[in-house]
Amino acid sequence: xxxxxxxxxxxxxxxxxxxxxxxxxxxxxxxxxxxxxxxxxxxxxxxxxxxxxxxxxxxxxxxxxxxxxxxxxxxxxxxxxxxxxxxxxxxxxxxxxxxxxxxxxxxxxxxxxxxxxxxxxxxxxxxxxxxxxxxxxxxxxxxxxxxxxxxxxxxxxxxxxxxxxxxxxxxxxxxxxxxxxxxxxxxxxxxxxxxxxxxxxxxxxxxxxxxxxxxxxxxxxxxxxxxxxxxxxxxxxxxxxxxxxxxxxxxxxxxxxxxxxxxxxxxxxxxxxxxxxxxxxxxxxxxxxxxxxxxxxxxxxxxxxxxxxxxxxxxxxxxxxxxxxxxxxxxx
Numbered sequence: 025x026x027x028x029x030x031x032x033x034x035x036x037x038x039x040x041x042x043x044x045x046x047x048x049x050x051x052x053x054x055x056x057x058x059x060x061x062x063x064x065x066x067x068x069x070x071x072x073x074x075x076x077x078x079x080x081x082x083x084x085x086x087x088x089x090x091x092x093x094x095x096x097x098x099x100x101x102x103x104x105x106x107x108x109x110x111x112x113x114x115x116x117x118x119x120x121x122x123x124x125x126x127x128x129x130x131x132x133x134x135x136x137x138x139x140x141x142x143x144x145x146x147x148x149x150x151x152x153x154x155x156x157x158x159x160x161x162x163x164x165x166x167x168x169x170x171x172x173x174x175x176x177x178x179x180x181x182x183x184x185x186x187x188x189x190x191x192x193x194x195x196x197x198x199x200x201x202x203x204x205x206x207x208x209x210x211x212x213x214x215x216x217x218x219x220x221x222x223x224x225x226x227x228x229x230x231x232x233x234x235x236x237x238x239x240x241x242x243x244x245x246x247x248x249x250x251x252x253x254x255x256x257x258x259x260x261x262x263x264x265x266x267x268x269x270x271x272x273x274x275x276x277x278x279x280x281x282x283x284x285x286x287x288x289x290x291x292x293x294x295x296x297x298x299x300x301x302x303x304x305x306x307x308x309x310x311x312x313x314x315x316x317x318x319x320x321x322x323x324x325x326x327x328x329x330x331x332x333x334x335x336x337x338x339x340x341x342x343x344x345x346x347x348x349x350x351x352x353x354x355x356x
Contacts, residue, residue: 058348059272059279059280059348060346060347060349061270061280061346061347062270062344062347063271063330063344063345064269064270064342064343064345065268065339065340065345066266066268067261067262068261068262069241069259069260069261069262070260070262071258071260072235072257072258072259072260073232073253073254073255073256074098074100074232074251074255076105076226076253077251077252077253078104078230078251079101079249080246080250080257081099081102081247082098082099082247083243083247084098085240085243085258086240087242089240090237090238090240091240091260092234092237093234093237094233095233096231096232096233097233097234097257097258098231098232099231100230100251102230105223105227108226109220109223112219112220112222113220115216115219116213116219116220119213119215120213122209122212123210123212123213126200126206129197129200130198130200138190138194139194141190141193141194142190142191142194145186145187145190145191146187148183148186148187149183149184149186149187152179152180152182152183153180153183155176155179155180156173156180158176159176160176232258236260236262237262237264238261238262241258241259241260242258242259243257244257264335266335266339267302267331268288268299268329268332269328269329270327270328270347271326271328272304272325272328273326274308274325277304279349280304281301282301282303283301284300284301285298285300285349286300286330286347286348287299287347287348288330288346288347288348289348290338291345291346297332297333297335297339298332298333298334299330299347301329302331303328303329304327304328305326309324309325
């Protein structure tokens with residue numbers, strides 16, 4: 025009896041080992057369970073506005089129109105900006121002319137005029153000195169008065185001073201204008217040229233262009249309206265890139281890393297889209313209401329962003345989608 029029991033126990037043990045080995049050999053190469061996530065399409069909008077205030081002259085597109093980069097969207101009345109540019113250009117020309125005048129110095133005719141003034145002052149001084157000598161020679165003999173002698177001395181001193189002033193004026197005209205005056209004129213010209221650049225930029229800002237391929241979502245204003253700078257005129261919905269915003273629990277973080285390939289499917293069609301995980305938030309947050317899976321509603325989750333590689337018009341803002349990582353079949 026004991027031998028029979030031992031044989032039975034041995035047979036059971038061998039059967040268990042065989043079953044365990046079979047299960048391990050058949051399941052050791054199975055891939056990890058695929059992951060299904062649920063999210064929403066996230067398409068970014070751009071509010072288009074003029075950088076200048078003015079009267080809206082015309083708008084060129086309507087809601088629903090598709091625009092490409094560089095397409096003209098609208099224009100402001102450009103006349104005030106054209107006039108401001110003309111004033112700035114005139115002031116710049118004036119500043120340039122003043123600077124050229126200072127750099128060139130005095131004209132040759134002005135220098136020659138100052139030289140002639142020096143010669144006249146020299147002649148006047150020579151006459152005054154001769155008169156003073158004659159008065160000095162006769163003042164002791166009483167042939168002239170002391171008063172006349174003093175007047176002759178004063179006239180000589182005045183002539184000498186006038187000669188010095190004439191020579192100084194001639195030197196200044198030959199040397200030209202001061203370097204400080206020229207530097208100040210250069211600064212004024214630089215400011216005038218900057219004002220011209222600002223006026224040209226303001227004139228260019230009266231035309232509004234599309235920054236990217238997009239669809240006109242809303243048209244806010246109409247021609248004839250007065251608009252302030254930065255006041256939206258259009259809202260554009262960018263056609264690319266298209267993102268999907270989804271959330272993943274902490275236990276699945278290891279399967280969702282940046283660069284992971286995914287498949288995206290919406291409920292409105294059977295078409296699938298390819299994408300990649302582009303961003304996983306480093307901060308946990310409570311599950312938003314848009315996440316429909318019951319096991320994640322009360323857990324902390326991490327937000328992730330998926331970049332859709334081949335979007336089309338079927339993917340619309342806020343549309344719920346299913347994200348598949350691996351080979352699982354999405355459940356509807």
